[in-house]
Amino acid sequence: MDFSQIPGQFPPQALNVPGESIAPVGACVSFEGPSTNTTLKVVDCGSPNNGYTVIQRVSTPDQCPADVAQKFYMNPDEGQFTACLDYAWSSADCLSIGKVSAVRAKCDDVTRPNREKPVNVILNTSTNADCPTGGFPHAVRKFTVCTETQ
Incomplete structure (x- = not known):
């Protein structure tokens, strides 16, 4: 079963939300670093650290669908955004x-x-x-x- 193609998983992407280079929709990501200063890192899908998939980018955490696994707010130079994350399920592991x-x-x-x-x-x-x-x-x-x- 292909858990990366779940119908309805990816909501429509809001326009003009920064972060495309840091957390592109559909990217496989992991949390890196200490809990007090965690960053979001794009990783190879299926790699050991790949726990999440970016399903949407929005301006603020409250705009993520209420049923996502995790929300990650960032304020980089290109502008603030929130990455809405689902678990990166795979039939392989x-x-x-x-x-x-x-x-x-x-x-x-x-x-x-x-x-x-x-x-x-x-x-x-x-x-x-x-x-x-x-x-x-x-x-x-x-x-x-x-x-x-x-």
């Missing part, structure tokens, strides 16, 4: 999901906590009720990624 960040992990890597393996996407839903082992609902954009906790 799992995500180790923490309170603040997510990183790619082998599904059998017991040293990584909270490993979630994506198994399916259900469209036109706002809950994970149809996922046999749980999942991550996106109530605003009406899809759920069903997962299995490893």
Whole structure:
């Protein structure tokens, strides 16, 4: 299953929002650096640090869809913006999901906590009720990624 092509995942991009060079929509990204001074870095999709995908750039965090996994506000020289982020699911591996960040992990890597393996996407839903082992609902954009906790 291709988790990078979920219908409805990418809202329309607002015009004239800076940050295209730092957080292009569709880019695979990770959080880098200490928690007190974290930066957003574009990384290769599927690389070990790739925990998120940029689904939209907006002016302020409250403009992101309410169901995104993370919002990251930046104020670089080119102008302030917020990157709206979803988990970067892949059928090839799992995500180790923490309170603040997510990183790619082998599904059998017991040293990584909270490993979630994506198994399916259900469209036109706002809950994970149809996922046999749980999942991550996106109530605003009406899809759920069903997962299995490893």
